[in-house]
Amino acid sequence: MSLTPETFQTELFARLGRDYRLRWSQTNRSWCIEQQIGRAVWELPSDGNTHPDTLLRAQEGFILVCEVQARPFVVCEDCGGQIKVPELTIGETWCQACWQAGLRPIRKTLGYIPLSELLLRRLEQTSIKRHGTWQREMETRNRLLQESLDRDDSNEMDAIVGDYFNRCLDIPQVGYGGIITRKNTLS
Ligand SMILES: [Zn+2]
Numbered sequence: 001m002s003l004t005p006e007t008f009q010t011e012l013f014a015r016l017g018r019d020y021r022l023r024w025s026q027t028n029r030s031w032c033i034e035q036q037i038g039r040a041v042w043e044l045p046s047d048g049n050t051h052p053d054t055l056l057r058a059q060e061g062f063i064l065v066c067e068v069q070a071r072p073f074v075v076c077e078d079c080g081g082q083i084k085v086p087e088l089t090i091g092e093t094w095c096q097a098c099w100q101a102g103l104r105p106i107r108k109t110l111g112y113i114p115l116s117e118l119l120l121r122r123l124e125q126t127s128i129k130r131h132g133t134w135q136r137e138m139e140t141r142n143r144l145l146q147e148s149l150d151r152d153d154s155n156e157m158d159a160i161v162g163d164y165f166n167r168c169l170d171i172p173q174v175g176y177g178g179i180i181t182r183k184n185t186l187s
Pocket residue numbers: 076077078079080081095096097098099105
């Protein structure tokens with residue numbers, strides 16, 4: 001289900017932080033999801049890119065997180081007709097009208113992902129900021145767990161035996177994503 005740009009922006013703020021924004025690119029006729037990483041800078045990008053969106057982002061201290069098309073089609077540069085874009089995925093597409101007219105239309109690799117819950121979730125998963133937050137949460141959890149485990153280690157013999165079994169059976173003490181599962185115990 002598609003969200004309105006306003007709703008999408010509200011969700012971006014709430015879930016990824018107020019440094020995120022949704023901006024309409026008049027040049028590309030697409031939605032840009034951008035993150036502010038610093039103050040305004042006035043230097044031209046070193047790669048010589050003078051695209052209006054690139055300049056605007058540089059001026060305002062933003063980086064492009066991702067860009068999504070506003071509609072599930074693009075306009076053919078040759079005939080002005082509509083070229084259907086694969087939805088919720090990325091794939092090859094070309095102008096059917098040009099093809100039927102016997103021309104050899106250019107194949108484009110495009111994908112259409114509407115402003116939606118799906119896109120928000122995707123952004124949450126891939127966001128650098130979210131990742132950093134997640135890492136801090138993980139470290140706090142590990143520290144608290146370690147402290148409680150250390151208290152439980154008053155029975156030293158149990159710990160030694162447990163450690164021995166872990167090494168024998170190659171049971172990892174650090175689980176998926178670096179979260180300590182259990183220490184010196186068989187799980
Ligand atoms: Zn065409």
